[in-house]
Amino acid sequence: MxxxxxxxxxxxxxxxxxxxxxxxxxxxxxxxxxxxxxxxxxxxxxxxxxxxxxxxxxxxxxxxxxxxxxxxxxxxxxxxxxxxxxxxxxxxxxxxxxxxxxxxxxxxxxxxxxxxxxxxxxxxYFENFLDIFKPVKSDKGYYVLDIPMEGIPLDGMSxxxxxxxxxxxxxxxxxxxxxxxxLSTDKLTIDEYAAIMSKHTGKIIKASKVVEVHGRISLLGFMKTVEIIIGTWKIDVDQEDIRKVMENWTLSSKEISGKIIYQALLLSPLHSSVTGTARAEWGYLIPSNYVQEVIINIQTIQI
Structure with a gap:
């Protein structure tokens, strides 16, 4: 029972x-x-x-x-x-x-x-592809899967x-x-997820591309309104820190090579200057203070 x-x-x-x-x-x-x-x-x-x-x-x-x-x-x-x-x-x-x-x-x-x-x-969750990670239509007519982990596999499960x-x-x-x-039932790159979605929906869906830049941002709350000069931000983290976080996860530390920066907040829509609502993608890198102004390495998504 x-x-x-x-x-x-x-x-x-x-x-x-x-x-x-x-x-x-x-x-x-x-x-x-x-x-x-x-x-x-x-x-x-x-x-x-x-x-x-x-x-x-x-x-x-x-x-x-x-x-x-x-x-x-x-x-x-x-x-x-x-x-x-x-x-x-x-x-x-x-x-x-x-x-x-x-x-x-x-x-x-x-x-x-x-x-x-x-x-x-x-x-x-695979269900996130129907919600917070749902592909966004670009002004060029195709859809963009806005998960900037270019080349890095993402574990998923329903x-x-x-x-x-x-x-x-x-x-x-x-x-x-x-x-x-x-737990994990699959581990694919964002390009591979986009290809599967394209095949089964009949729509052209592409993974977002990442370009590394530097800038100054102002964070005005997690999961709240965010005023930001440059679309999406990321933080540099020591290799050892990532290894500790991931050691019990299905993503092996051996697969993490070089300088990897995980996404912390994802804004929609993604433009060079945006005021929007932040949503978590990889919570590992959310800072201790929700309200702060920092100068960090960031990466913007180019649609």
Whole structure:
């Protein structure tokens, strides 16, 4: 029996789960009593915390720790947690990435408690190609896939495939408890992703091209309005820092050669001067302070 926990049992997706045989229980990560009721007499828990709902790392870790504490009291035998690397810890404080670091801190908390936990670390979602990475039509008539990782493979996986992975882990606790598992079902360059999209949509889709420049930018908040002189910014990071961040990921450090700069914010539309809404692409490189003015090496996308 699968018990599905939700704040809103009336949602269409939840009703569909009920038709498939799931037991539906109303609970809230902020309400301890409802969590006790929801987790009582269960063998295992699959936990997903959501930084993006409130964009508050402390709130996310508070919710996750609440589940960890209750699972220990109720003697839950296996927790599968949708975790990520603690980038701040891995880079000795050089990089501060809230939506990664909170999940990394929760992984550490489960370990400190001695909980029977397995962490699954998702790569880029294929579903992002329908949303934040959706190809943008250029003034030249073709579409541009705005992910400036020119030549560097991007690991990806569909969210739909995660359920079977979690089930397999729960069925084999002796093999997986205590481990962090980086997931990926494919690793392609942006050119290769664009070619696949072109083939199946019948549209001309090209990967964006990157040109290295230098400039001064003003960051006025992450995932908020950004005023920027030059379209897209990136930060130079030591090879060792990248290796630490990626060591448990499916992208091997051996594949990272030379001077690699990962994308931190992606603006749309991309022009030489733009005021727009920032969205995260590679959170590893988001700086500690959300509001700051810096002089850095940046790269602009030429459409």
């Amino acid at each position: 699968v018990r599905a926990i939700t704040r809103n049992p009336n949602k269409k997706e939840i009703k569909e789960l009920k038709l498939l045989g799931a037991e539906i229980v109303k609970a809230d990560l902020d309400n301890e009593k409802t969590l006790f009721d929801a987790m009582k007499d269960v063998y295992g828990v699959f936990l997903v915390t959501d930084y993006w709902e409130q964009m508050d790392k402390d709130k996310e870790t508070e919710q996750g720790k609440r589940v960890a504490d209750i699972s220990r009291i109720l003697d839950v035998k296996h927790i599968v947690f949708s975790g990520l690397e603690n980038v701040k810890k891995l880079t000795n404080g050089k990089l501060d990435v809230p939506h990664f670091d909170g999940k990394g801190e929760l992984e550490d908390y489960f370990r400190e408690l001695g909980s029977p936990m397995t962490s699954v670390r998702m790569p880029d 969210v739909r495939d995660l359920g079977e992975v979690v089930l397999a882990i729960l069925k084999n606790p002796e093999e997986h408890i205590g481990k962090e598992i980086g």
